[in-house]
Amino acid sequence: MPLPSLPASRFEGGCAFADGAYVPLSEAKISLFDWGFTRSDATYDVATTWQGAFFRLDAHMDRFFASLEKMRLSIPYTRAELREVLHGCVRTAGLQDAYVAMACTRGVPPRGARDPRLAQNRFYAYALPYVWIASPEKQAAGIDLHISSRQRIAPASVDPTVKNYHWIDLVQSLFDAYDLGRDTSCVVDAEGCVTEGPGFNVFAVQGGVVHTADHGVLEGISRRTVIELCEKFGIPLRIAPLPVALLRGADEVFLSSSGGGVLPIGKVDGRALPTFPGPVTRRLQEGYWALHEDPAYRDPVAYI
Numbered sequence: 417m418p419l420p421s422l423p424a425s426r427f428e429g430g431c432a433f434a435d436g437a438y439v440p441l442s443e444a445k446i447s448l449f450d451w452g453f454t455r456s457d458a459t460y461d462v463a464t465t466w467q468g469a470f471f472r473l474d475a476h477m478d479r480f481f482a483s484l485e486k487m488r489l490s491i492p493y494t495r496a497e498l499r500e501v502l503h504g505c506v507r508t509a510g511l512q513d514a515y516v517a518m519a520c521t522r523g524v525p526p527r528g529a530r531d532p533r534l535a536q537n538r539f540y541a542y543a544l545p546y547v548w549i550a551s552p553e554k555q556a557a558g559i560d561l562h563i564s565s566r567q568r569i570a571p572a573s574v575d576p577t578v579k580n581y582h583w584i585d586l587v588q589s590l591f592d593a594y595d596l597g598r599d600t601s602c603v604v605d606a607e608g609c610v611t612e613g614p615g616f617n618v619f620a621v622q623g624g625v626v627h628t629a630d631h632g633v634l635e636g637i638s639r640r641t642v643i644e645l646c647e648k649f650g651i652p653l654r655i656a657p658l659p660v661a662l663l664r665g666a667d668e669v670f671l672s673s674s675g676g677g678v679l680p681i682g683k684v685d686g687r688a689l690p691t692f693p694g695p696v697t698r699r700l701q702e703g704y705w706a707l708h709e710d711p712a713y714r715d716p717v718a719y720i
């Protein structure tokens with residue numbers, strides 16, 4: 417599906433793809449009546465490019481198509497066409513290090529209709545300059561992670577393995593964190609175990625063992641990279657419910673996200689961790705970025 421690329425100047429700072437065409441970000445629009453907006457009835461995914469190549473794009477597209485199916489949404493593009501659209505956004509924006517989103521909303525059902533089957537689903541994509549969960553400077557200074565007592569929406573209500581916009585719990589936990597002078601937050605499940613935060617999975621390292629939650633979370637692609645790196649490096653890994661006490665008593669804590677990879681945590685609830693950045697976190701962080709050189713995970717953008 418050849419799609420035209422437009423002159424780069426209009427696309428300074430990013431490029432969107434909506435209604436079948438590349439448009440400058442300021443021209444990308446969604447209806448006020450789209451259920452994606454009024455009901456969070458949408459799914460999305462975020463891939464990245466680093467130094468001119470997508471990282472693990474196949475994994476992101478697999479997760480996006482799986483989410484579409486679980487949500488009973490569909491897009492009018494094949495996998496090859498989706499890949500071309502995402503490459504096109506990055507190419508048109510001329511970005512080397514990019515945040516590349518793909519989203520599908522339920523759309524607008526006929527006026528007055530309450531039946532989601534009557535809505536025409538909408539597909540959007542866009543590329544922006546790479547977005548960090550926390551800047552490298554903030555990471556070096558030590559991110560202070562607030563463990564919120566707010567519960568993540570129950571997995572029985574919203575399947576967390578579908579990447580979704582049900583973020584009210586996460587956003588409110590961020591307000592709590594900022595009120596306390598902390599940098600970011602994570603939320604718990606009904607049993608009080610740590611789940612995830614706004615845009616990231618959470619890991620604790622205790623006695624050389626890496627721990628992360630087994631359920632109630634988005635199965636992050638960066639989380640998967642961390643799991644695979646642990647296997648590769650022979651670092652013991654336990655994927656099980658993550659009690660708050662384990663996080664508070666950990667030797668090291670880190671986050672994983674496409675927004676920065678492996679991000680070391682300096683403090684939990686204002687208390688400095690004993691090792692920061694700890695040796696396990698650093699090894700995984702180096703491993704994460706080294707994988708960006710691996711041809712198996714790189715999908716280079718053909719710039720004009």
Ligand SMILES: Cc1ncc(COP(=O)(O)O)c(C=O)c1O
Pocket residue numbers: 462612613614615616617633634635636637638639672673674675
């Ligand atoms: C709620 C949530 N958990 C975890 C993640 C991390 O996923 P990934 O590693 O695929 O970026 C994200 C990413 O945005 C997220 O929104």
